[in-house]
Amino acid sequence: MARPRIIKIFDTTLRDGEQTPGVALTPNDKLQIARQLDRLNVDIIEAGFPSVSAGEKEAVRLIARDKLNAEVCALARTRREDLDAALDCDVDSIHTFIATSDIHIKHKLRLTREEVLKRAVEAVEYVKEHGLTVEFSAEDATRTDLDFLRQVYCAVVEAGADRINIPDTVGIMTPKRMGWLVGEIAKVVKVPISVHCHNDLGMATANSLAGVEAGASQVHVTVNGLGERAGNAPLEEVVVALHSLYKEFKTRVNLKLIYETSRLVSQLTGVQVQPNKAIVGENAFVHESGVHAHGVIRMPLTYEPISPELVGRKTVIVAGKHAGIHGIKEKILELGFNPTDEQMKEILRQVKEFGDHGKQVTTTDLISIASIVCGQVPSEEKTVELKELAVVTGSNVIPTASVKLTIDGKDYVSSETGVGPVDAAIKAIRKLTDNLVNVRLKEYRLEALTGGSDAMAEVVVKVEDPEGRIVSARAANSDIVRASVEAMINGINRLLFVKKREKQANRG
Ligand code: KIV
Ligand code: ZN
Numbered sequence: 480m481a482r483p484r485i486i487k488i489f490d491t492t493l494r495d496g497e498q499t500p501g502v503a504l505t506p507n508d509k510l511q512i513a514r515q516l517d518r519l520n521v522d523i524i525e526a527g528f529p530s531v532s533a534g535e536k537e538a539v540r541l542i543a544r545d546k547l548n549a550e551v552c553a554l555a556r557t558r559r560e561d562l563d564a565a566l567d568c569d570v571d572s573i574h575t576f577i578a579t580s581d582i583h584i585k586h587k588l589r590l591t592r593e594e595v596l597k598r599a600v601e602a603v604e605y606v607k608e609h610g611l612t613v614e615f616s617a618e619d620a621t622r623t624d625l626d627f628l629r630q631v632y633c634a635v636v637e638a639g640a641d642r643i644n645i646p647d648t649v650g651i652m653t654p655k656r657m658g659w660l661v662g663e664i665a666k667v668v669k670v671p672i673s674v675h676c677h678n679d680l681g682m683a684t685a686n687s688l689a690g691v692e693a694g695a696s697q698v699h700v701t702v703n704g705l706g707e708r709a710g711n712a713p714l715e716e717v718v719v720a721l722h723s724l725y726k727e728f729k730t731r732v733n734l735k736l737i738y739e740t741s742r743l744v745s746q747l748t749g750v751q752v753q754p755n756k757a758i759v760g761e762n763a764f765v766h767e768s769g770v771h772a773h774g775v776i777r778m779p780l781t782y783e784p785i786s787p788e789l790v791g792r793k794t795v796i797v798a799g800k801h802a803g804i805h806g807i808k809e810k811i812l813e814l815g816f817n818p819t820d821e822q823m824k825e826i827l828r829q830v831k832e833f834g835d836h837g838k839q840v841t842t843t844d845l846i847s848i849a850s851i852v853c854g855q856v857p858s859e860e861k862t863v864e865l866k867e868l869a870v871v872t873g874s875n876v877i878p879t880a881s882v883k884l885t886i887d888g889k890d891y892v893s894s895e896t897g898v899g900p901v902d903a904a905i906k907a908i909r910k911l912t913d914n915l916v917n918v919r920l921k922e923y924r925l926e927a928l929t930g931g932s933d934a935m936a937e938v939v940v941k942v943e944d945p946e947g948r949i950v951s952a953r954a955a956n957s958d959i960v961r962a963s964v965e966a967m968i969n970g971i972n973r974l975l976f977v978k979k980r981e982k983q984a985n986r987g
Contacts, residue, residue, distance in 0.1 A: 481727070483725075483726065483727055483728055483729040484696070484727060484728055484729070485696075485728075485729055485730065485731065486691055486695075486696060486697065486698060486721055486728050486729070486730050487522040487523065487671075487673075487696060487697040487698075487730075488521045488522050488523070488697075488698060488700060488714065488717075488718060488730050488731070488732055489521075489522065489523040489525065489552075489614075489644075489673060489697050489698065489699045489700070490516050490521040490523065490524050490525065490549075490699075490700060490701065490702070490714060491525040491675075491699050491700070491701055491706075491711065492512060492516065492701040492702045492705060492714070492744060493509050493512060493513060493516075493524065493525060493526050493527055493538075493542075494525040494526070494527050494528055494554050495525070495675075495699070495701055495705075495706045495707060495711050496701035496702065496703075496705035496706050496710075496711065496744075496748075497509075497527070497705075497748075498706060498707045499705045499706060499707070499710065499748065499750060501749070501750075502705070502748045502749065502750060504538070504747060504748065505534070505538075506534060506537050506538035506541050507541075508747045509526065509527065509538040509541070509542060510538070510541050510542055510545065511743070511747065512702075512743065512744060512747060513526060513542040513545065513547060513551075514545070514547070515736075515739075515740050515743050515744075516549065516702075516740070517547040517548055517549050518733070518736055519732055519733055519736045519737070519740050520548070520549075520731050520732050520733045521549055521714070521731075521732060522549060522550060522697075522731060523549060523550045523551075523552050523572070523697075524542065524547065524549045524550070524551050524552065525552045525553070525554060525574060525699075526538065526539040526542040526543065526551050526552065526553060526568075526570065527539040527542075527553060527554065528553070528554040528555070529553050529554075529555070529561075529564040529565050529567065529568050530555065530556070530558075530560060530561040530564040530565070536564055536567070536568060539551075539553050539565075539568040539570065540567070540568040540569060543568050543569045543570045543571070544569060550571045550572055550612070551570050551571050551572075552570055552571065552572040552573065552574050552612075552614070553565035553568050553570045553572075553573055553574070554573075554574050554575075554576070555573050555574070555575045555576075555602075556575070556576065556577065557575055557576070557577045557598040557599055557601065557602035558598075558602075559605070561575075562575065562602060562605055562606060566606075566609055566611070570611070571611065571612060572611055572612035572613065572614060572641075573606045573611055573612075573613050573614075574613075574614045574615075574616065574644070575599075575602045575603065575606065575613060575614075575615055575616070576615070576616035576617070576618045576644075576646075577595055577598055577599050577602070577617070577618060578595070578617075578618035578619050579592075579595060579617040579618065579619065579620060579623040579627060579628060579631050580618075580619035580620075580622040580623040580624075581623075581624065582619070582622065583618065583619050592627055595631070596630065596631055596634055599615065599617075599631055599634065599635050599638075600634050600635060600637075600638045602615075603615055603635045603638040603639055603640045604638045604639060607638070607639035612641045612642075613639065613640050613641055613642075614640070614641065614642040614643070614644055614673065615632075615635040615640040615642075615643050615644065616643075616644040616645075616646050616675065617631050617632065617643075617644075617645070617646070618646055618648055619646065619648040619649065620645045620646050620647070620648070620660075621645070621646070621647040621648070621649075621651060621652050621656075621657075621660065622648075622649070622651065625660075625663060628664070629663070629664065629667050632664055632667065632668050633667055633668065636668055636669070636670050640670060641670060641671075642670055642671045642672070642673055642697065643664070643668055643670060643671075643672055643673065644672075644673040644674070644675050644697075644699065645660065645661060645664060645672065645673065645674050645675065645690070645695070646674075646675040646676075646677075646699075647674070647675065647676045647677055647683075647686060648675075648677060649677060649679055650676065650677035650678055650679030650680050650682060650683060650686075650708075650709065651679070651680070652676065652682065652686045653682060653685075653686070654682070654685045654686055654688070654689035655689070657674065657676070657686040657687075657689040657690050657693070658689040658690065658692055658693040659693070660693075661674065661689075661690045661693035661694055661695050662693045662694065665693070665694040671696045671697055672690075672694060672695045672696065672697070673695060673696070673697035673698065673699060674686070674687050674690030674691070674695045674697075674698055674699065675698075675699035675711070675712075676690070676699075676711070676712045677706065677707065677708065677709065677710070677711055677712075678704060678706070678709040678710045678711060678712065678713075679708060679709045680709075681709070683704070683710070683711060683712035683713070684712050684713065684716040684717055684720065686712070687700070687712040687717050688717065688720055688721070688724075691721065691728060698712065698717050699711065699712070700712045700713060700714035700717050700718070701713065701714060702714050702715070702740055702741055702744040703715070703741050703744055703745060703750065703752050703756070703759060704716070704756075705744070705748065705750060713756075713757070713758075713759075714732075714737075714740075715737050715741060715757070715758040715759050715790065716757050716758060718730050718732045718734065718737070719734065719737070719758055719785060719789075719790060722734065723784070723785050723789075734789050734790050734791075735788075735789070735790065735791045736791060737758065737759065737790040737791060738758075738759055738790050738791040738792050739791055741758075741759035758790055759790075763787075763792070764783060764787040764792050764793065764794050764795060765795040765796075765797055766782060766794070766795070766796050766797070766806065767796075767797050767798075767799045767801050767802060767806075768801035768802070768803070769801060769802055769803020769804070769805070769806060770803065772796045772802065772803055772805060772806025772809070773803055773805040773806065775794060775796065776796070776805055776806065776809055779794055796809060796810055797810075797840070798810065798830045798833075798834075798840035798844075798845050799830070799833075799834045799840055800830075800831050800833075800834025800835055801834070802827065802830055802831070802834070802840075803827075804823060804824070804827050807823070807826060807827050807830055807845075808823055810842075810845060811823070811826060811845065811849050814842070814845065814846055814849065814980050815980055816849045816850075816853050817853075818849065818852065818853050822852050822853055825852050826845075826848055826849055826852050829848045829852070830845070830848065833848075841949065841950070841951075842948075842977065844951075846976065846977055846980055847973075861972050862886065862887055862915070862971075862972055862975050863884055863885070863886050863912055863915070863968050863971050863972055863975075864884065864885045864968070865882065865883075865884060865964060865965060865968055866883040866884060866885055866890060867881075867882065867883040868880070868881070868882050868883075868904065868960070868961060868964055869881045870900040870903065870904060870960050871900075872899070872900045877896045878896060878897055878898065878899050878900045878902070878903045879894060879895070879896050879897075879903055880894065880895060880897070880900055880903035880904035880906075880907050880960070881893070881894040881907065882894075882904060882907045882908055882911070882964065884908065884911050884912070884968075886911065886912065886915065891911045893907045893908075893910045893911045894907060895907040895910060900960045901923075901959070901960055901963045901964075904960055904963065904964045905920060905963065905964070905967055908964065908967055908968065908971075912971055915971070915975065916944055916971060916974050916975055916978070917944065917945055918942040918943065918944055918970065918971055918974060919942065919943045919944075920940060920941075920942055920967070921940075921941040921942060921943045921949060922939075922940065922941035923938070923939075923940050923963070924938070924939040924940075925937075925938055925959065925962075925963075935955050935956065935957055936955065936956060936957065936958070936959045936962045937953060937954070937955040937962065938953065938954055938955075938959070938962040938963045938965075938966040939951060939952075939953045939966065940952055940953070940963075940966045940967055940970050941970075942967070942970035942971065942974060944974050944978070948974060948977055948978070950970055950973040950974050950977060951970070952966050952967075952969035952970035952972075952973050953966055953969070954966040954968075954969055
């Protein structure tokens with residue numbers, strides 16, 4: 480069998496990806512992402528569009544001078560000032576574009592086809608005169624008259640273009656049509672062909688793959704599918720599909736770094752990845768239903784198309800109302816418990832009851848259930864205890880709280896101010912417990928259990944540690960501040976308990 484063809488990955492996270500509404504990266508953020516893309520081993524990094532701002536130009540220059548292995552590319556319209564701005568950045572290549580569809584030519588550019596053709600050719604010649612690699616895009620190619628599109632691509636190749644790119648700018652192609660178009664262009668153009676598919680109708684990955692099947696040797700992608708409107712073809716989907724669904728294609732991407740790259744991009748852009756997103760979504764390798772969990776435990780590929788380790792992830796089995804005894808038992812054993820069959824049935828019953836009330840059963844909940852059923856009550860594990868609490872509040876004073884805590888048998892005191900007495904008390908607790916576990920209060924809910932001014936207040940908190948463990952805890956007291964403080968301390972104790980359990984499970 481012939482050796483697999485290497486498909487080049489042109490990553491445009493830092494250019495088209497940054498055009499995601501609401502995203503603006505600083506030059507240092509962009510440099511950090513570029514370095515990660517380089518570790519990921521993409522072939523080309525489109526670092527930005529230098530003519531848009533001074534900061535953008537600085538970022539592209541910073542990346543171009545960072546001695547990365549990848550080719551660093553800058554985007555430019557066919558205008559001289561754009562091309563000069565890109566040339567100024569010391570990049571390896573310039574990606575220049577002009578729209579070729581009649582709708583763009585008439586309404587946006589207000590030019591004639593002849594003028595568009597002339598500008599495209601002149602831009603390519605200009606970049607070649609400066610000795611750089613040039614990639615040419617006919618913007619809105621997929622809505623362009625085919626004869627004109629052929630004419631434009633042939634003319635730019637004649638002028639020296641090293642690669643041509645076919646953008647499906649508004650994401651209107653189907654795989655069949657994309658394959659056909661790439662085939663038509665490949666008949667007349669003898670330089671490498673690239674595809675750039677937008678995801679407006681959710682077809683970007685399928686259309687990109689169809690382009691490759693028809694002869695394209697390069698694909699434009701973005702991490703997490705970021706990009707204008709519904710985004711671009713996601714790097715993780717295109718790359719993993721090329722590796723796992725085809726024998727005849729490969730990329731140079733280091734698949735193991737895909738998840739870590741996705742997390743970094745999400746963190747720096749502030750764009751959360753949807754939980755059910757392919758490959759990188761939180762649920763992509765999570766199994767809840769009993770049938771699935773059972774299958775995955777016996778043979779992971781029963782319900783996983785690829786091994787999660789391939790992309791730097793792990794299989795996760797969660798507890799919920801669809802859970803079965805095998806999945807829950809696996810988790811319970813992992814957490815260091817050793818229940819009898821009877822205890823296991825009771826744990827499963829309680830998990831399903833939780834689920835029937837619409838609740839997601841977290842690892843912490845599972846630890847709580849298992850601890851009680853197996854006779855190891857986590858509430859006995861109190862590393863932190865409240866000894867004293869005093870608050871000062873009123874209309875003309877800054878709310879202040881003082882707390883005395885016993886931590887591992889030793890007393891500690893702290894005072895803090897806040898926007899209110901609860902805020903002040905929670906800050907004082909955090910000050911004392913930060914060394915132990917640095918918690919963030921993720922959610923705070925106050926519920927009155929009974930009516931009247933002496934109502935019992937029930938406070939429910941969700942706290943999170945820096946590794947992302949989340950636990951819920953509650954406390955009830957007729958004093959709201961006291962209830963809040965106790966709930967917070969319960970949350971801290973639970974987190975410490977969960978961490979300890981996890982450590983034991985890892986050791987065992
Ligand atoms: O979608 C598009 O047409 C583009 C071009 C600049 C290639 O991003
Ligand atoms: Zn685009």
